[in-house]
Amino acid sequence: MPDSVDVSSAADYPAHRELYTFRFHGTGREYFPIWIVNVLLSIVTLGVYSAWAKVRTQRYFHEATELDGSRFGYHGAPLAILIGRAIALCLLVPYVILNHQQSLYAFIPLGVFLLLMPWMAVRALRFRLRVTSYRGVRFGFSHAPDALKGAYICYLGLPFLSVFTGGLLYPYVLHQQHRWRIDNCHYGDTPLRMVPATRQFYKIALLLLAIFIPLSLLAVLTILVLVNILGPQLAPLASLPFTYGAGVILVALGGALMHKTAYANTTLGSGADAVHVDVAWERAELLGLYLTNVLLLGCTVGLAYPWVRCRTARYMLERITLRAPNGLNHFTDSTGKTPDAVGDQVSSLFDIDVGIGF
Amino acid sequence: MAETPPQFTGRLVVAGSSRAVTVPVTASAEGLHLGMEFIPAPVITIVPPVGGNCWRFRLADGRVLEMLDGGRVLAETLGHREGWRDRLEKSWRVALLSLPVILAAGAATWFWGVPLAADQVADMVPLEVERSISDQALQLLLQGKDTDTKVPLERQKALQRTLAAMVGPDNAAHYWLSFLNSPIIGPNAFALPGGDIVVTDQLVDLLDDEEIAAVLAHEVGHVQHRHGLRMALRASGMSVLAAATLGDMGSAGQLLLATPVLLTTLHYTRGFEAEADAAALAWLTRDGRSPCAFARALRKIVASPAVKGAGGDGAIPSWLRSHPMTEERLRPFDAACPAKI
Numbered sequence: 001m002p003d004s005v006d007v008s009s010a011a012d013y014p015a016h017r018e019l020y021t022f023r024f025h026g027t028g029r030e031y032f033p034i035w036i037v038n039v040l041l042s043i044v045t046l047g048v049y050s051a052w053a054k055v056r057t058q059r060y061f062h063e064a065t066e067l068d069g070s071r072f073g074y075h076g077a078p079l080a081i082l083i084g085r086a087i088a089l090c091l092l093v094p095y096v097i098l099n100h101q102q103s104l105y106a107f108i109p110l111g112v113f114l115l116l117m118p119w120m121a122v123r124a125l126r127f128r129l130r131v132t133s134y135r136g137v138r139f140g141f142s143h144a145p146d147a148l149k150g151a152y153i154c155y156l157g158l159p160f161l162s163v164f165t166g167g168l169l170y171p172y173v174l175h176q177q178h179r180w181r182i183d184n185c186h187y188g189d190t191p192l193r194m195v196p197a198t199r200q201f202y203k204i205a206l207l208l209l210a211i212f213i214p215l216s217l218l219a220v221l222t223i224l225v226l227v228n229i230l231g232p233q234l235a236p237l238a239s240l241p242f243t244y245g246a247g248v249i250l251v252a253l254g255g256a257l258m259h260k261t262a263y264a265n266t267t268l269g270s271g272a273d274a275v276h277v278d279v280a281w282e283r284a285e286l287l288g289l290y291l292t293n294v295l296l297l298g299c300t301v302g303l304a305y306p307w308v309r310c311r312t313a314r315y316m317l318e319r320i321t322l323r324a325p326n327g328l329n330h331f332t333d334s335t336g337k338t339p340d341a342v343g344d345q346v347s348s349l350f351d352i353d354v355g356i357g358f
Numbered sequence: 359m360a361e362t363p364p365q366f367t368g369r370l371v372v373a374g375s376s377r378a379v380t381v382p383v384t385a386s387a388e389g390l391h392l393g394m395e396f397i398p399a400p401v402i403t404i405v406p407p408v409g410g411n412c413w414r415f416r417l418a419d420g421r422v423l424e425m426l427d428g429g430r431v432l433a434e435t436l437g438h439r440e441g442w443r444d445r446l447e448k449s450w451r452v453a454l455l456s457l458p459v460i461l462a463a464g465a466a467t468w469f470w471g472v473p474l475a476a477d478q479v480a481d482m483v484p485l486e487v488e489r490s491i492s493d494q495a496l497q498l499l500l501q502g503k504d505t506d507t508k509v510p511l512e513r514q515k516a517l518q519r520t521l522a523a524m525v526g527p528d529n530a531a532h533y534w535l536s537f538l539n540s541p542i543i544g545p546n547a548f549a550l551p552g553g554d555i556v557v558t559d560q561l562v563d564l565l566d567d568e569e570i571a572a573v574l575a576h577e578v579g580h581v582q583h584r585h586g587l588r589m590a591l592r593a594s595g596m597s598v599l600a601a602a603t604l605g606d607m608g609s610a611g612q613l614l615l616a617t618p619v620l621l622t623t624l625h626y627t628r629g630f631e632a633e634a635d636a637a638a639l640a641w642l643t644r645d646g647r648s649p650c651a652f653a654r655a656l657r658k659i660v661a662s663p664a665v666k667g668a669g670g671d672g673a674i675p676s677w678l679r680s681h682p683m684t685e686e687r688l689r690p691f692d693a694a695c696p697a698k699i
Contacts, residue, residue, distance in 0.1 A: 030409045033453040037446045039603055040456045043463045047602030056447070059408040070369060070378055070424060073413045089598065094595035103492065135378050138372035157442065175426050188376065332378035 018325050020316040026064035028307030033305050034060055051082035065317060068328050076131040084127075091116075118151035134201060137333040143186035150180045171205040172198055178262040187268055188333035195265040197302065204257045212250060219243050249290040256286050256316075263320070273326045276289065279318040289315055361699035362434065366428030368376035368392075373420030383423065385435035390415065390425065404438045409447065467599065473626065476591035480584055488587050489532065489552030498555045500536060509562050517562075520571045521555065524578055524641065529553075533578070537562065544664035549577040551586030562663055572642055576652065579637025585630040592626055629686070639690055649694035656688060 004278040026184040038053035055078050072290060091113050098106035122141070129139040141147070154177045162169035175198050224237050261278045268275040296304040322328070363385060369378045370392060380381040384391045389398040401418035411431020416422050425432060446452050506516070514537060522530040532553040540546075555577045563571065580586070635652075635681040 025410060033450055034409055034447045036453040036456050036460070037443070040460050040463075042603040043460060043467070047599055056408050056443075060410070063407050064410050070371070073414070085602070093594055093598065096597060097590045135376040136373050136420075137376045174683045188374075233363070260496040329375075329377045333374045333376075 016328075018323060020068045020322040020324060020328060022320050023066040024064055024309045024310075024314040024317045025066060026313060027062060028304075031060060031306040031310055032265070043312045046226070048082065051078040054078070054081055061313060062132065064313075067322070070135045073133040074131060075133065076127070076216075077148045080127065084124075114156070118155040119148065121155060122148050122151050125181065125184075134187070135328075135331075137188040137331050140186050140187070140188075144184075147184045154180045160178070171201040174258055175201040178258060182262060182266050188331045190269040190331055193267050193270075194262060195267070197261050200261045201258060204254065204261065208250065208254045208256070211253075213248055215250070216299070219246065221338060245294045249287070249294060252290050253283070253286055256281060269331075273330055276323040278321040278323060280321070281316070285315070363430060364428065366425060366432065367581055368423050368425045368428075370440045371422045371424060371650035372579065379425075381423075383425065383428070385430060385432040387437060388433060388488070390423070390432065390436070399436050402436065404433050404436065406433065406438070406440070406444055408444075411582060421624075436600065462639075468596070472592050472595045472599065473588075473629075476595050477588055479591050480588045483587060485532075485552070492550035492552040492554055492586070496536065496550055496556070499556065500538065505538050505540060507539050507559055509559055510535050513562070517557075517570060517574070520567070521574055521578070524571070524575060534583070535574075541664075542647050547573050547577055549580040549586070551581070551584065553581050555581070561659070563623060564658055565655050566649045569658070570650070571647075572638060572652035572655050575638040575641040578641075580630065582637060583630070583633050585634070589630065591624075593623060635687060639694065642691075643694055649691045650696075652692040652694060653688045 002316070007273050034056060038049075038056060039319060041049040042053050055074070055076050055286045057341040058074040062072040067070045091109050095106055095109035097114070098109065126141040126143070132139045155171070158169070158173040159178055162173050175196070179194045179196065182192050219239070222242070226239055261279045263279050266277050268277075293308045293312065296308055365384050368381055368383045370381050371378050381392045387399070389396055390402060391397075397417055403416040405414040405416060405427070407413055409685050411426060411429060413425045413433060414422055415425070415432070416427075425652050477543050514535075521533055525533050530686070534554050536554060536556045538556050539559040539561065543558050545558060545564045546556040547555065547561055549555050555574060557570065557573070561573070565573070638652055639649055641647070642652060651690060
């Protein structure tokens with residue numbers, strides 16, 4: 001290319017392809033030292049560094065994720081995360097102590113937590129999306145009062161109701177949670193929308209049940225056999241890693257399948273510029289991935305974690321394809337100019353990641 | 359300056375739009391050349407990557423230059439120096455050397471750090487708080503069906519007096535002995551944080567008054583040393599610290615932490631039992647009482663059909679949980695006992 005290319009008139013957008021597949025460039029080899037430094041500094045600082053560690057980790061994974069030649073960005077401030085964790089701690093510690101004493105007072109922090117949980121979910125999503133960017137355009141989560149109302153319906157009201165239906169309503173509850181989350185997201189000025197897929201969520205629930213029932217029968221049988229070999233004390237202990245591992249895998253599989261359904265029904269924008277999502281995660285492959293992950297972690301007492309995390313991210317991301325007939329260049333982000341930006345700054349003052357951190 | 363600086367290709371992103379423009383980039387100490395445009399160094403913020411090679415250069419006007427190739431060379435030409443953390447995070451030598459340090463630091467925190475910190479906090483918790491917490495636990499415990507004691511009132515009163523005499527007139531008001539009829543729990547006694555002590559009918563039936571007094575002395579030791587509160591603080595300290603350091607690992611982390619946390623509780627329990635035993639021994643060797651009573655009581659319980667028959671650890675009272683160590687535990691009592699029974 002000659003030196004005299006004029007940037008302003010460079011008409012060198014990549015030719016419009018229709019399909020854009022994510023690429024993940026992270027490797028366990030590269031992430032291992034980052035992870036170790038994070039753990040070391042977190043221990044040495046009695047957990048204070050964990051907020052910085054989180055930012056480093058998030059940045060590593062975002063910057064290793066490529067779409068159409070550009071990498072994602074993470075811009076979370078460690079101090080905001082630290083404040084969020086301190087707040088979560090204030091709820092957690094009284095609960096753990098009171099619960100340990102079998103005190104009825106334990107219900108107070110538990111109740112406060114339940115009542116605040118939807119509000120915290122909104123806060124956390126706002127923060128997480130606000131600090132994520134792709135090509136200079138930030139993601140975001142709705143500030144409308146309806147978003148908060150939806151959180152209370154999806155995370156408090158509906159789960160409460162589903163208790164009275166013997167769990168029959170639960171797949172619908174999960175569906176509504178996914179839908180609420182996606183419908184309130186936006187990339188720059190462009191909203192995301194999820195088409196309802198209740199029937200598919202019930203299908204997944206049935207599938208999980210079909211796996212769970214024979215699996216638990218197998219577990220009971222195994223324990224009975226082990227009781228004869230090892231005696232009644234050791235048998236449950238010896239089978240614990242297997243039953244626990246199977247439980248973890250099943251929960252992960254169910255979660256992935258529901259995410260897949262949710263994403264596959266998601267559109268970014270509308271009309272000719274709309275972007276559709278194709279997700280090619282296969283049940284058998286997911287099962288194989290989780291199984292090998294659990295084995296890898298178990299055999300290395302956790303040291304394989306960086307590899308496990310990277311291979312999972314690679315599989316998940318590289319099987320997501322965006323269908324964008326008009327390319328990815330036309331998205332705008334005017335949030336910087338609207339008065340809402342002030343409120344946005346205040347709301348991203350702290351991140352509460354109760355679900356992940358604790 | 360005869361040598362021409364190396365040229366790389368970057369992508370320039372304009373704030374507020376997802377349009378990425380490919381630009382040729384060269385650097386000098388004074389700034390970056392993006393095609394024909396010159397950006398002076400002072401208005402450029404260099405954002406080095408975390409791992410990987412995605413260097414970002416933020417320009418003052420909100421545009422961002424993303425370099426997947428040559429970012430390091432450009433940054434160094436602009437005078438950027440690598441930070442200590444970037445260097446640490448790249449070094450496998452540091453990582454491998456850190457592993458034993460992490461294990462040692464983790465173990466030290468587990469052995470000394472958490473207990474020390476938790477005990478400091480426990481000292482600051484007023485006794486009244488401790489008592490009000492345990493009142494409810496006691497009510498919950500005694501609420502069950504068919505748990506009404508069948509111990510004769512006279513014996514109840516006698517044991518109550520023994521306990522009162524043991525803790526002295528100043529504290530007697532805070533200690534209260536409750537009786538619980540529970541074949542499931544079997545012969546057992548336990549102390550709640552505030553000073554409530556519960557003994558089962560099964561224990562009262564098995565032991566004579568002197569032996570029960572020895573067991574009560576052990577339980578009083580638990581109360582005086584505030585073991586309930588200290589244990590709760592230690593356990594929560596452990597889980598908070600574990601979550602802070604390995605919380606990022608999600609369910610994998612929980613899987614890995616379950617065992618150490620379980621071991622923690624057992625380890626701390628043993629320490630507390632030893633402390634309570636010492637308190638019991640101290641009381642039993644005073645004022646002409648016999649240290650033999652405690653050893654006798656423990657051996658009776660271990661040999662009782664309820665404990666022996668069940669065979670499982672669950673049937674062994676918590677203060678006997680260190681089951682294989684019962685004999686070892688009783689050594690100081692036997693040593694103080696004139697004639698072993």
